[in-house]
Amino acid sequence: MMIAASLVFIMHLGFACVESGLTQSKNTVNILFKNTLIPCIGLLTYALCGFNLMYPGFADGDSQFWFKFAGFGITTDAAGLTSAYNVGYTYWTDFLFQAMFAATAATIVSGAVAERVKLSTFMVFSIIFVAICYPIAGSWKWGNGWLNRLETPFYDFAGSTLVHSVGGWGALAGILLLGARRGKYTSDGKTKPILGHSMPLATIGVFLLWLGWFGFNGGSVLSADPGLVSLTLVTTCLAAAAGGVAAALASVIFLKKPDLSMALNGILAGLVGITAGADQMAAGSSMLIGAIAGVLVVFSVLFFDKIKIDDPVGAVSVHLVCGIWGTLAVGLFGEKAGMPQFMSQLKGVIAYGVFTFIFAFVLLLILKIIMGLRVTPEEESEGLDIGEHGNVAYPNFQANH
Known part of the structure; x- marks a missing residue:
């Protein structure tokens, strides 16, 4: 479980590489800064309140409230054990593994709102989203809340x-409130591609994420059971x-060229x-689920561009659209x-969608009124690295080009 937690941890580096690679070089420091602070914020808020919001330990006699709070801080008995049936799986193991998941939700939002969101506003959003929204939603299933107590x-x-x-x-709420990047959609309704600055970096990121998924899914068995883990x-x-493979083929068919970014997002x-049913599927079913997801992500990216929802890294297509598909596939x-x-599964999808979208939208709307949500046109044009950080990611390259 400790090794699995380490693998999930390294996924944050994968997200950092994917997001920075698929966006413009002038915003690289900004994206790396966000991806550096989010895991730090996630660990601290999860220790302070998130773990005890998400795992309240509903007893069978408890009324099925939509969430329950077990108190601030992390504490355990002298033995440090989580449960009798998982030998060696301690309370601390449980906390650390689940904490590594916690910040991932805000990291997904980071890529979708990249290149135009104010850093200060985004960081405040991340703190509240990770500390409150994610663990309450998580408690409905993993904390033995109401969704885990349905008849099925x-x-x-x-x-x-x-x-x-x-x-x-959360990402969709952010995109809708922010609007598209300047120059992304022309006055005559056409889409102008804003290319990522480093496809090697994006590729490294995807393979780091794939590696991290060995811990993300493998660790979710919550034991070293050889049959189920393998x-x-x-x-x-x-x-x-x-x-x-499916996304690559779809890009050839519909875009007339093999598109690397589509293949990466297809993976x-x-x-x-x-992820929703990895322990339930046969080999053939898992291939079919993956292939459908790969085609879905290509259509989704093209669809969101058509309706002028600007997602620089395809986060909504990958995580929301394919997350819904994977959940229903169970x-x-x-x-x-x-x-x-x-x-x-459908009830769960709807419940999570309504709660999370409204939570994120209202939170971002309040922050927009109080702090402002978007950088100035001048900062966006110059790059958030200069405007927000007074720094650049590639000083020698930018000086010579």
């Missing part, structure tokens, strides 16, 4: 909805591979798609397939 319990093995869709809904890792990798789409494939499970 909602199922989300490692977080297609609890982590990825929660981040995706099955989970196989289904995870097959879905990722199928997503990459991530497959990973997000399999009711269509694998050991839990069937109409009762599908309806429970």
